[in-house]
Amino acid sequence: DVKVTQSSRYLVKRTGEKVFLECVQDMDHENMFWYRQDPGLGLRLIYFSYDVKMKEKGDIPEGYSVSREKKERFSLILESASTNQTSMYLCASSYRGRGELFFGEGSRLTVL
Amino acid sequence: RKEVEQDPGPFNVPEGATVAFNCTYSNSASQSFFWYRQDCRKEPKLLMSVYSSGNEDGRFTAQLNRASQYISLLIRDSKLSDSATYLCVVNLNTGNQFYFGTGTSLTVIP
Numbered sequence: 120d121v122k123v124t125q126s127s128r129y130l131v132k133r134t135g136e137k138v139f140l141e142c143v144q145d146m147d148h149e150n151m152f153w154y155r156q157d158p159g160l161g162l163r164l165i166y167f168s169y170d171v172k173m174k175e176k177g178d179i180p181e182g183y184s185v186s187r188e189k190k191e192r193f194s195l196i197l198e199s200a201s202t203n204q205t206s207m208y209l210c211a212s213s214y215r216g217r218g219e220l221f222f223g224e225g226s227r228l229t230v231l
Numbered sequence: 232r233k234e235v236e237q238d239p240g241p242f243n244v245p246e247g248a249t250v251a252f253n254c255t256y257s258n259s260a261s262q263s264f265f266w267y268r269q270d271c272r273k274e275p276k277l278l279m280s281v282y283s284s285g286n287e288d289g290r291f292t293a294q295l296n297r298a299s300q301y302i303s304l305l306i307r308d309s310k311l312s313d314s315a316t317y318l319c320v321v322n323l324n325t326g327n328q329f330y331f332g333t334g335t336s337l338t339v340i341p
Contacts, residue, residue: 150327161333162275162318169327209274213329219265220320220329222274 122146125210125223132230138197140226142210149215151193152177153185155206156225162209168193169215200230232257237319237332245340248309252335254319255301261330263322264295266304268315269334275318278304309339 126141144151152167154177164177166185174185182204186194193212197204210223237254244250256264264281279286281293281302292305302321306313319332 152327152329159333162331164329167327175327207272217263219263219277219280220275222276225272225274227272 123210123212123221123223125208125226127226128224130226130228132200132228134199134201134230136200136230138200138228140195140197140208140210140228142193142195142212142223143191144193144210144212144221145191146212146221147190148212148221149190150213151187152211152213152220153183153193153195154209154211155179156209157206165195165208197228200228202230204228205230234258234330235319235321235332237335239333239335241336241338243338243340244309246309246311248339249305249307250309250337251306252304252317252319252337253301254303254332255299256319256321256330257300258321258323258330259297259300260323261300261321264293264302265320265322266291266293266302267318267320269318270315278317306337309337311339311341314338 123144153165154162168174168187184196208226211220266278267275268278269275281295285294290307294303316334318334321330
């Protein structure tokens with residue numbers, strides 16, 4: 120069974136803290152994505168990666184960075200968390216150029 | 232203009248009813264189409280892909296109309312367990328451009 124695993128389901132952080140969200144997929148997918156989902160706004164793309172060490176900005180990259188050192192792992196970093204980054208963060212992966220997205224279970228981040 | 236638009240609902244229907252959702256997309260180059268189901272506080276999960284000829288999976292039927300640029304999802308004989316948010320997803324087949332509707336909320340009432 121295919122699987123996308125996000126390391127933390129629930130996190131509570133303070134303003135200014137550095138936050139790491141990790142995602143691992145076991146399907147040998149080339150593409151990996153980070154989205155955030157907020158009520159009324161739907162899913163918005165933060166960053167995506169189409170290969171190891173490759174990354175491209177999505178629609179809302181400000182305040183975020185990413186790292187992809189291995190094909191199966193894609194990390195999202197909040198250098199200095201702010202309250203407006205309180206959200207549900209969803210990692211997803213797909214084959215390049217075809218097929219659907221597979222999502223992780225999500226990481227619900229609260230920044231106080 | 233949004234890439235993908237859906238009626239957010241909510242749709243409240245009795246058990247056994249038939250309900251239909253539509254979704255319109257703006258980019259005529261779109262190649263792949265999907266319906267995802269998302270339960271409250273959970274991740275989206277693929278319900279079904281949408282093929283040009285239309286496709287059916289049990290009580291669910293998906294159709295694509297390229298000329299009018301919309302896709303539809305029909306649920307027959309609704310069950311309480313169908314209560315969820317249904318997301319329309321469109322892909323340009325470039326590998327990285329997936330566009331999401333904001334979702335349509337369905338509640339099936341006993």
